[in-house]
Amino acid sequence: MLNTRPTDPLRPHFYKYQGAGNDFVLIDNRNQTFQYRDNNLVHQLCDRRFGVGADGLMLLQNHSEYDFEMLYFNADGNLGSMCGNGGRCIVAFAKHLGIIDKQTNFLAVDGPHYAKISEKGNWVDLQMIDVHTISRDGEAYVLNTGSPHYVAQVTALKEMDVFKQGSEIRNNATYKKEGINVNFVEDKGDHLFVRTFERGVEDETFACGTGVTAVALAIAKDQEKTGSQVTEIEVLGGNLRVGFHYDGQEFTKVFLCGPAELVFEGNIR
Numbered sequence: 001m002l003n004t005r006p007t008d009p010l011r012p013h014f015y016k017y018q019g020a021g022n023d024f025v026l027i028d029n030r031n032q033t034f035q036y037r038d039n040n041l042v043h044q045l046c047d048r049r050f051g052v053g054a055d056g057l058m059l060l061q062n063h064s065e066y067d068f069e070m071l072y073f074n075a076d077g078n079l080g081s082m083c084g085n086g087g088r089c090i091v092a093f094a095k096h097l098g099i100i101d102k103q104t105n106f107l108a109v110d111g112p113h114y115a116k117i118s119e120k121g122n123w124v125d126l127q128m129i130d131v132h133t134i135s136r137d138g139e140a141y142v143l144n145t146g147s148p149h150y151v152a153q154v155t156a157l158k159e160m161d162v163f164k165q166g167s168e169i170r171n172n173a174t175y176k177k178e179g180i181n182v183n184f185v186e187d188k189g190d191h192l193f194v195r196t197f198e199r200g201v202e203d204e205t206f207a208c209g210t211g212v213t214a215v216a217l218a219i220a221k222d223q224e225k226t227g228s229q230v231t232e233i234e235v236l237g238g239n240l241r242v243g244f245h246y247d248g249q250e251f252t253k254v255f256l257c258g259p260a261e262l263v264f265e266g267n268i269r
């Protein structure tokens with residue numbers, strides 16, 4: 001039976017979701033009782049040894065003009081920028097709570113998002129922000145898809161030390177202060193294989209939604225491939241799909257599509 005009892009700030013009821021292995025603690029905070037200004041509490045809940053364990057934590061909050069508002073925190077406890085897989089998971093969560101049915105318009109830190117849920121309920125297509133600018137850092141591409149991303153094309157990605165190389169780029173003089181998410185991509189012919197070192201987790205994650213979105217757009221620019229297109233992406237935790245239109249200047253109608261599943265729920269002691 002759906003647990004709809006109010007969140008006790010000291011013993012919050014939580015839900016654990018995952019989207020292609022990018023995992024999140026979700027809390028229904030419509031009654032505003034969760035103490036989200038306590039960064040240590042968020043960090044502790046995301047800890048894989050002393051907490052629930054997750055790449056990030058999200059609060060679902062009421063909003064007067066949208067179905068709900070998404071507040072996203074990285075595993076380090078800090079309020080984060082947009083999380084694509086988190087966005088897909090919170091849409092599945094809103095459906096689970098009975099707030100929405102098959103479609104929604106919700107508010108996140110980077111603005112409003114439209115999303116739709118598949119018939120089976122565990123696949124979410126999430127519209128991402130339009131992207132107008134992609135810059136270069138040497139051979140790599142740098143762009144913001146709601147969160148900042150660095151995209152480097154590599155070979156032998158399976159064998160690569162993503163933690164070491166990603167951490168070096170994220171902490172170099174250019175990016176150390178604000179941070180950046182570092183994506184490595186290998187072209188596999190019919191799909192792209194992507195691995196990501198995430199800012200705020202400060203580790204490789206099994207998937208990054210804004211990351212694979214950035215990769216799909218950067219590769220389209222690199223290959224000068226215009227028009228409406230769909231890119232299939234393999235990540236460590238499964239498969240994602242990015243659809244978009246590229247007119248040679250801007251990327252519009254950008255959709256991040258993939259699984260979003262409830263894993264378990266419980267109470268913090």
Ligand SMILES: N[C@@H](CCC[C@H](N)C(=O)O)C(=O)O
Pocket residue numbers: 022055074080081082083084085086147148181198199200201207208209210211
């Ligand atoms: N996993 C996320 C990205 C979350 C934000 C990132 N850690 C940052 O601080 O930029 C995704 O699926 O997009």
